[in-house]
Amino acid sequence: MSSKDGQQPSSPDATAPPTVAPVSDVPPGARVHHFDELSERTQHALATASPAGSLDIDPATSRLSRGDVVVFTDYVRVK
Template sequence: MSLRETNRRMRLRRTGTIPADARVRHYDELDEETQVAVSEIAGRPRTAPETEDLDDGDVVKFTDYYKVRAR
C-alpha cells in the first residue's frame, strides 16, 4: 500500500447513494494492503492512513458500498 505524504487519514462510511461522478472501486481491484485497511475500517468508527489506491469521494464496493472520506 502506498501511503500518501499528506498525513491525511481516511474513513469509510456506508452509503446508499452513489454520486454519478464518483469513481467506484471494487474490493478485489485494490492492492492487498489496501484491502486489509478496507476490511478493518469499513463501517467502523476507525481511520487508516490515506493510500494512493483510494481518493476522497471514491466509493468502495466491499460487503456494501462505502464512501471514502480523507482528511
C-alpha cells in the first residue's frame, strides 16, 4: 500500500509496543483472531486498552502480530 504521494508508508518501529486501532472492515490477507480464543492475559490487555492505545502484551509470546485483526464487539487491528 502506498500513500497519496507515492511514497511507502513508514512501518512502525518493531521495538515499540504494539497498539490497537478500531477498523470497520478486515483488510485482505489479514489474520483474524476471535477474542475468546486468545489467552487470558491477551484478552485482558485488549479489554483494558484504550480504543486507539498501546497494547500491554509481549509480541514474542502472544499469538498476535502487527496487522492482525481481533474480533469481539468491534474489530481492532494490532499495529
